[in-house]
Amino acid sequence: NAAIANNTPPREWTLRNIANMKAQMKRLGFAYDWSREVTTCLPEYYRWNQWFFVKLFEKGMAYRKKSKVNWCPKCCTVLANEQVVNGRCWRHEDTLVEQRELEQWFLRITQYAEELLRDLDKLAEWPEKVRTMQRNWIGRSEGTLVDFKLDGAPDSPESTITVFTTRVDTIYGATSVQLAPQHPLVARLTRNNDALRAQVDQLIAEQRKAKEVGDIGAIEKHGVNTHYFAVNPFNGERIPIWVANYILMDYGTGAIMSVPAHDERDFEFARKYNLKIRIVIVPRSVDPEETSVEPTLPFTTMNGTLVNSGPFSRLDCEEAITKMSAYAEKNGFGKATVTYRLKDWGISRQRYWGTPIPMLYCEKDGIVPVPEKDLPVILPENVDITLTGGSPLSRVPEFVNAICPKCGGPARRETDTMDTFVDSSWYFYRYTDAHNDRAPFDSKTVAYWFPIDQYIGGIEHAILHLIYSRFWTKFMRDMGLVKNDEPVERLFSQGMIIKGGAKMSKSLGNIVSPDEMIARYGADSARMYTLFATSPDRELDWLDEGVEGIRRTLARIYRFVARNAPAETQLAASQQAERATLPATSLQPEARKIQRKLHQTIKRVSDDFKGRWHFNTSIAAIMELVNELYAVEERAAHSPADVVPAQLWFEVQRDLVILLAPFAPHLAFELWEMLGEKGSLLRTPWPKYDPALAKEEEIAIPVQVNGKLRGLILVPVDSSQEAIHERALSAEKIKAAIAGKQVVKVIVVPGKLANIVVR
RNA sequence: GCCCGGGUGGCGAAACUGGCAGACGCACGGGACUUAAAAUCCCGGGGAGAUAAAACUCCGUACCGGUUCGAUUCCGGUCCCGGGCACCA
Numbered sequence: 001n002a003a004i005a006n007n008t009p010p011r012e013w014t015l016r017n018i019a020n021m022k023a024q025m026k027r028l029g030f031a032y033d034w035s036r037e038v039t040t041c042l043p044e045y046y047r048w049n050q051w052f053f054v055k056l057f058e059k060g061m062a063y064r065k066k067s068k069v070n071w072c073p074k075c076c077t078v079l080a081n082e083q084v085v086n087g088r089c090w091r092h093e094d095t096l097v098e099q100r101e102l103e104q105w106f107l108r109i110t111q112y113a114e115e116l117l118r119d120l121d122k123l124a125e126w127p128e129k130v131r132t133m134q135r136n137w138i139g140r141s142e143g144t145l146v147d148f149k150l151d152g153a154p155d156s157p158e159s160t161i162t163v164f165t166t167r168v169d170t171i172y173g174a175t176s177v178q179l180a181p182q183h184p185l186v187a188r189l190t191r192n193n194d195a196l197r198a199q200v201d202q203l204i205a206e207q208r209k210a211k212e213v214g215d216i217g218a219i220e221k222h223g224v225n226t227h228y229f230a231v232n233p234f235n236g237e238r239i240p241i242w243v244a245n246y247i248l249m250d251y252g253t254g255a256i257m258s259v260p261a262h263d264e265r266d267f268e269f270a271r272k273y274n275l276k277i278r279i280v281i282v283p284r285s286v287d288p289e290e291t292s293v294e295p296t297l298p299f300t301t302m303n304g305t306l307v308n309s310g311p312f313s314r315l316d317c318e319e320a321i322t323k324m325s326a327y328a329e330k331n332g333f334g335k336a337t338v339t340y341r342l343k344d345w346g347i348s349r350q351r352y353w354g355t356p357i358p359m360l361y362c363e364k365d366g367i368v369p370v371p372e373k374d375l376p377v378i379l380p381e382n383v384d385i386t387l388t389g390g391s392p393l394s395r396v397p398e399f400v401n402a403i404c405p406k407c408g409g410p411a412r413r414e415t416d417t418m419d420t421f422v423d424s425s426w427y428f429y430r431y432t433d434a435h436n437d438r439a440p441f442d443s444k445t446v447a448y449w450f451p452i453d454q455y456i457g458g459i460e461h462a463i464l465h466l467i468y469s470r471f472w473t474k475f476m477r478d479m480g481l482v483k484n485d486e487p488v489e490r491l492f493s494q495g496m497i498i499k500g501g502a503k504m505s506k507s508l509g510n511i512v513s514p515d516e517m518i519a520r521y522g523a524d525s526a527r528m529y530t531l532f533a534t535s536p537d538r539e540l541d542w543l544d545e546g547v548e549g550i551r552r553t554l555a556r557i558y559r560f561v562a563r564n565a566p567a568e569t570q571l572a573a574s575q576q577a578e579r580a581t582l583p584a585t586s587l588q589p590e591a592r593k594i595q596r597k598l599h600q601t602i603k604r605v606s607d608d609f610k611g612r613w614h615f616n617t618s619i620a621a622i623m624e625l626v627n628e629l630y631a632v633e634e635r636a637a638h639s640p641a642d643v644v645p646a647q648l649w650f651e652v653q654r655d656l657v658i659l660l661a662p663f664a665p666h667l668a669f670e671l672w673e674m675l676g677e678k679g680s681l682l683r684t685p686w687p688k689y690d691p692a693l694a695k696e697e698e699i700a701i702p703v704q705v706n707g708k709l710r711g712l713i714l715v716p717v718d719s720s721q722e723a724i725h726e727r728a729l730s731a732e733k734i735k736a737a738i739a740g741k742q743v744v745k746v747i748v749v750p751g752k753l754a755n756i757v758v759r
Numbered sequence: 760g761c762c763c764g765g766g767u768g769g770c771g772a773a774a775c776u777g778g779c780a781g782a783c784g785c786a787c788g789g790g791a792c793u794u795a796a797a798a799u800c801c802c803g804g805g806g807a808g809a810u811a812a813a814a815c816u817c818c819g820u821a822c823c824g825g826u827u828c829g830a831u832u833c834c835g836g837u838c839c840c841g842g843g844c845a846c847c848a
Contacts, residue, residue: 081845136761460843463763464843464844498842532772533772541771546784552784559799617782620773620783634800712779752779
């Protein structure tokens with residue numbers, strides 16, 4: 001391996017690897033996924049991914065465990081849930097997908113669950129919706145673990161059913177225990193009972209099917225009575241043990257206590273199977289002696305008092321939870337605890353392209369990481385990828401057979417590669433120090449640049465990528481590599497582009513090629529249309545029509561400047577425009593109108609850049625300015641007395657071009673030259689907004705009667721509340737509308753509207 | 760199912776903090792220019808009723824209900840669409 005690492009020039013190897021991937025994909029008839037070039041074919045990413053992995057392993061943050069996967073026996077590979085169609089492989093319609101248990105590598109992201117949750121509060125400049133999604137994804141929940149014993153069995157850990165509940169106060173109302181079908185105890189209980197085993201297998205199949213459809217909650221809730229009993233440690237009651245298809249092994253402990261009276265799901269289940277229902281919480285009553293209030297079931301609120309609960313009766317729910325948890329802990333059958341929905345991150349992939357996991361298995365020394373000097377472990381070349389015969393890497397003896405760095409004996413190399421989310425968790429750090437060959441990056445350089453000021457990505461990354469990269473940052477901080485707690489200060493999540501009712505993506509193959517649009521309309525029109533179609537945080541339903549309007553607007557701007565650009569003799573006036581703005585008072589009405597519109601446009605465009613990035617409204621504002629320019633040009637042709645001074649005329653064009661530049665840069669640069677400008681457009685300061693020049697002199701204020709629009713009054717812009725009040729009541733139309741009625745109240749919002757309430 | 764968004768004219772949308780619903784654009788209709796067409800320029804379009812044409816009246820932001828002088832906006836419920844649900848990345 002060391003030989004491979006040292007003798008292979010990274011760039012050449014990369015290019016060969018990419019060429020190899022393209023050829024293989026073509027041969028197998030798959031769409032070539034270019035995004036994989038970026039991270040999965042670069043040995044330097046392999047090297048540092050592997051370096052990080054070893055650090056994680058050494059800190060106990062990476063571990064192996066068995067986990068269930070979808071397996072296509074024909075492809076001999078793991079399938080993603082979306083690659084399973086009706087229980088069959090997406091490439092082999094006749095092949096049923098199997099469930100297999102594989103040893104896989106996991107990263108202990110759950111160790112950071114609490115901090116990942118807590119620090120969401122620090123991310124003030126992240127969209128609220130993303131923070132909410134992450135909060136729910138981490139899914140912190142406080143509750144109690146309680147041990148139920150299998151009735152009649154000897155006291156041993158194998159006969160203990162630990163349940164997790166957020167409502168231990170309802171435990172006297174537990175009338176059954178429900179286990180996940182994969183629960184270890186279920187295997188034992190069904191060992192000598194084929195009929196029961198078959199029923200449980202049926203439940204597993206239902207669960208799998210639901211997961212495949214992506215609809216865990218949609219399954220009809222089914223259960224099987226094992227006819228075994230568990231003992232409630234609080235009251236010694238024997239209650240039946242059931243196995244249910246809606247209990248998931250990977251959440252909580254894979255076992256729950258069922259309290260039909262006080263949980264909706266349990267209630268539904270108990271009704272279906274005629275299980276006992278016992279009320280142990282009643283609404284908090286004024287008279288503490290009065291306990292006969294029967295709540296409507298299921299009664300799930302915390303605002304209640306315990307009954308039928310032995311020594312805990314008459315306590316309020318909240319207090320009961322604390323006391324009962326403490327009681328369980330004191331007596332050794334439970335304790336208060338916090339669980340998370342967040343699971344550890346499985347990073348093993350049985351694919352060829354990807355960073356090999358740098359681990360060796362030695363018979364004598366066990367699991368041994370590849371020493372740092374031997375990194376990167378890179379992929380062997382010229383591997384024949386077929387759809388049959390198992391993991392490609394495991395069939396390459398030169399790759400698999402290695403030497404144990406500890407004992408020098410033979411070792412087997414790990415053939416799993418890493419999830420590409422690993423690369424994407426830290427790639428942006430590498431950008432600050434891309435040529436470093438001693439470390440993933442230099443800490444000082446990263447300390448200068450990080451955290452990222454502004455990160456932009458699709459909303460579909462709100463959960464996975466953005467949690468993994470936050471986790472990675474926290475791990476690197478604890479290693480002492482970085483100082484920042486969070487990778488990203490400000491996040492912008494753009495909406496997705498939808499075409500034909502689904503997101504546009506490589507895997508769905510419903511992509512609109514920008515090349516085609518650029519060829520037809522030019523890059524400026526194509527770019528500006530995508531910005532104009534909707535605001536970037538919304539999803540956009542893609543339609544090819546509509547680009548025409550943008551092209552037309554750009555042509556209008558071009559023609560306007562071509563007609564009105566300063567001639568040689570006017571350049572002095574044009575340069576004047578750069579320096580000074582004409583005072584509003586010196587202008588004729590038409591000129592003043594243009595000046596006002598210009599400053600209103602500057603404000604609207606500038607605000608969109610500073611604030612919400614709603615560039616569709618910026619472009620609309622520019623269009624309005626252009627329409628106004630055409631109107632003024634037309635009117636000026638008919639009434640020569642109402643002149644627009646040359647200096648203002650040039651100022652407007654100059655500012656228009658600057659405002660246009662971010663949206664249609666090519667055209668803007670062309671127009672900039674046409675205006676006789678010598679300096680660089682890029683270095684020209686953004687136009688200044690002057691509120692005094694943007695101000696309207698008069699505004700029309702709507703007048704409502706009982707909330708219905710009944711007229712408009714024209715008033716000076718800064719009219720007082722009293723003045724508007726008086727004008728509103730004296731307007732002809734309003735007088736007619738309120739004639740014969742009694743005015744109860746008049747609401748005046750200065751600058752907005754007046755509303756007269758009559759009876 | 761759960762979590763997060765969204766639903767406004769024929770269409771893409773706007774309305775930023777509860778204050779004139781539909782800015783801007785597409786498509787469409789009318790006019791000007793032209794031998795003609797294209798391009799361009801100008802004008803008009805939420806719906807229904809009324810009118811020669813207007814003033815005008817009513818309805819209207821998925822649906823049902825609430826709060827408010829006033830709701831596209833806030834609250835409760837329902838329906839539909841999109842994203843995520845841990846191996847698409």
